[in-house]
Amino acid sequence: MLKTVNYQEFLDEHSNMALTNNRIPAEQYPYFNVKRGLRNSDGTGVLVGLTEIGDVTGYIVEEHEKIPVEGALRYRGISIDKLVAGFQASGRPGFEEASYLLLFGDLPTRKKLDQFNEILESSRKLPAGFVENMILEAPSRNIMNKLARSILALYSYDDDAEGRAITNVLRQCIELIARFPIMIAYAYQAKMHNYNKKSLYIHNPDPGLSTAENFLRLIRPNKEFTKLEAEILDLALVLHAEHGGGNNSTFTTHVVMSSDTDVYSAIAAAVGSLKGSKHGGANNKVVAMMENFKENIKDWNDLDEVERYLEKVINKEAYDKTGLVYGLGHAVYTKSDPRAIILYDKLNELAKEKGVMDEVQLYRNVEKLGPEVFKRVKNNDKIISANVDFYSGFIYKILGINPDLYTPIFAMARVAGWAAHILEEIVSGGRIMRPAYKAVCKRREYVPMEQRQQ
Numbered sequence: 001m002l003k004t005v006n007y008q009e010f011l012d013e014h015s016n017m018a019l020t021n022n023r024i025p026a027e028q029y030p031y032f033n034v035k036r037g038l039r040n041s042d043g044t045g046v047l048v049g050l051t052e053i054g055d056v057t058g059y060i061v062e063e064h065e066k067i068p069v070e071g072a073l074r075y076r077g078i079s080i081d082k083l084v085a086g087f088q089a090s091g092r093p094g095f096e097e098a099s100y101l102l103l104f105g106d107l108p109t110r111k112k113l114d115q116f117n118e119i120l121e122s123s124r125k126l127p128a129g130f131v132e133n134m135i136l137e138a139p140s141r142n143i144m145n146k147l148a149r150s151i152l153a154l155y156s157y158d159d160d161a162e163g164r165a166i167t168n169v170l171r172q173c174i175e176l177i178a179r180f181p182i183m184i185a186y187a188y189q190a191k192m193h194n195y196n197k198k199s200l201y202i203h204n205p206d207p208g209l210s211t212a213e214n215f216l217r218l219i220r221p222n223k224e225f226t227k228l229e230a231e232i233l234d235l236a237l238v239l240h241a242e243h244g245g246g247n248n249s250t251f252t253t254h255v256v257m258s259s260d261t262d263v264y265s266a267i268a269a270a271v272g273s274l275k276g277s278k279h280g281g282a283n284n285k286v287v288a289m290m291e292n293f294k295e296n297i298k299d300w301n302d303l304d305e306v307e308r309y310l311e312k313v314i315n316k317e318a319y320d321k322t323g324l325v326y327g328l329g330h331a332v333y334t335k336s337d338p339r340a341i342i343l344y345d346k347l348n349e350l351a352k353e354k355g356v357m358d359e360v361q362l363y364r365n366v367e368k369l370g371p372e373v374f375k376r377v378k379n380n381d382k383i384i385s386a387n388v389d390f391y392s393g394f395i396y397k398i399l400g401i402n403p404d405l406y407t408p409i410f411a412m413a414r415v416a417g418w419a420a421h422i423l424e425e426i427v428s429g430g431r432i433m434r435p436a437y438k439a440v441c442k443r444r445e446y447v448p449m450e451q452r453q454q
C-alpha cells in the first residue's frame with residue numbers, strides 16, 4: 001500500500017516527462033545521416049551480413065536506382081516454387097525436408113530424410129515434469145509469451161546448455177524444431193483451460209505423423225484432421241520457414257548470438273520479435289482487420305465501397321487507427337511476395353470446398369485496391385503488395401484454428417530458419433554486433449539535491 005504518493009498521478013506526470021525527454025526531432029536523423037531502421041534512404045536494407053541460407057529478392061538496383069521486380073525466394077539457392085512443387089508432386093510433407101535443407105545446406109536423400117524424421121520424433125518428448133511444472137502451472141493469455149518462457153525454461157533441463165560446439169548447438173536446434181509444436185499446442189490447451197474454461201486436452205504426439213499432422217492432432221480435442229488440412233498446414237510451414245538474415249526475428253538471433261550467449265536466449269528473443277504486429281503478428285491482425293471490414297462494408301463486391309473504407313483505414317479513421325492495412329507491404333518485396341501467390345492458390349482450393357468464396361473475394365478486393373489507395377492517399381511511390389501474412393491467417397481460420405495460434409504457427413516454422421542462422425552466426429559471424437548511436441543530448445552539470453527545482 002502506497003503511503004504518500006498517488007500512483008496514477010505519478011505515472012501521468014512521469015509519462016509526460018518520458019515523452020518530452022525522449023523525443024528527438026525528426027530532422028536530426030537525416031542531418032546526422034542516421035540509417036533509421038537500418039535502411040538506406042531508398043528503403044533498401046543496410047548491408048550488415050552475408051548468408052547462404054535464404055535469398056529474398058523484391059527489387060534490383062541499377063545505377064543506384066531501386067527497380068521493383070516480382071518477388072522471388074530461395075532456400076539454399078533453390079526456388080521456393082520448385083521446392084514446393086517437388087514435395088507436393090510426390091505427396092509427401094515438405095516441412096521436415098525444408099528444415100533439413102535449411103540446417104545442413106543440401107536436400108536430403110530418402111535415407112537421410114528418414115533418419116532426420118526419426119530424430120525429430122524422438123526429440124519431441126519434453127523433459128519429465130516440464131508440461132506440468134512449466135506449462136500447465138503458469139499459463140499465459142498469450143501463446144507467444146508462453147512459448148518464449150518455455151524455451152528459456154528448457155535451458156534448465158539441458159546438461160550442456162552453454163556448449164557452443166556445433167554438434168551440441170545442432171542437437172539443441174533439432175530439439176527446438178521438434179518441440180515448438182508441442183510446447184505451442186500445450187500452451188494453447190493450458191490457456192483454453194485456464195482462461196476460457198474449456199476441458200484440458202494433453203494428447204501425446206504420434207511418432208508416425210509429420211510436424212503439421214501432429215500439431216493438428218494436438219490442438220484438436222478429437223485429434224482428427226483431414227489429409228487436405230495437414231497438406232495445407234505443412235505448405236504454410238514450408239513457406240514461413242526462412243526469410244534471409246535481415247528480417248527482424250532472424251536478425252535478432254544474429255545479434256543475440258553474436259555476444260556469445262546460448263541458443264535458448266537467442267531463440268526466445270526471436271519469438272519476442274516475431275510476435276510484433278509489423279512482423280509475424282500481422283497474420284492475426286489481418287484476420288481481425290478483415291472481420292472489421294466485413295462488418296463495415298455492406299457490399300463486399302462493391303469496389304468503390306471497399307476503396308472508401310480502405311481510405312478511412314489508411315487515413316487512421318477506421319479499424320485500429322494506426323493507418324496500416326495489415327498483410328500489405330514488405331521491407332524487401334515490392335510487386336509481389338511469391339509465398340502469398342502460392343498461398344492464394346491453395347486458399348482457393350480450400351475455400352471452394354468450405355463454401356467461403358465470397359470472403360475470398362473480399363480479401364482479393366482488398367489485396368488489389370489496398371496498394372492503389374495507399375499510393376493515392378499517402379502520395380507514396382513505394383510499391384506494395386500482399387505479403388505472406390495476408391492469406392495465412394485466413395487459411396488457418398478456415399481450418400478452424402484459433403487466432404491465438406496464428407503467430408505461434410509462424411514461429412513453429414521460422415524456428416528452422418532461426419536455427420540455420422544461429423549455426424551460420426557461430427561458424428561465420430565472429431564479431432559482436434555493435435552499431436553506433438550518436439548522442440544528441442546536451443551536456444550539463446550534475447545538480448545537488450538541495451539545489452534542484454521542485
Ligand SMILES: CC(=O)SCCNC(=O)CCNC(=O)[C@H](O)C(C)(C)COP(=O)(O)OP(=O)(O)OC[C@H]1O[C@@H](n2cnc3c(N)ncnc32)[C@H](O)[C@@H]1OP(=O)(O)O
Nearest residue numbers: 277278279280282323324325326327328329330331387389
Ligand atoms: C512476415 C512479415 O513480417 S511480412 C510483414 C507483415 N507486416 C504487415 O503486414 C504490417 C503492415 N505492413 C507494414 O507495416 C510495412 O509494410 C512493413 C513493416 C511490413 C514494411 O515496412 P517498410 O518497408 O519499413 O516501410 P515503411 O515502414 O518505411 O513504410 C513507409 C510508409 O508506408 C506506410 N506503409 C507501409 N506499409 C503500409 C501498409 N500496409 N498500410 C499502410 N501504410 C503502410 C508506412 O506507415 C510509412 O508511412 P509514413 O512514411 O507515413 O510513416
Ligand SMILES: O=C([O-])CC(=O)C(=O)O
Nearest residue numbers: 243246247248331332388
Ligand atoms: O523479411 C521480412 O522483413 C519479414 C519476414 O520475415 C517475412 O516476410 O517472412
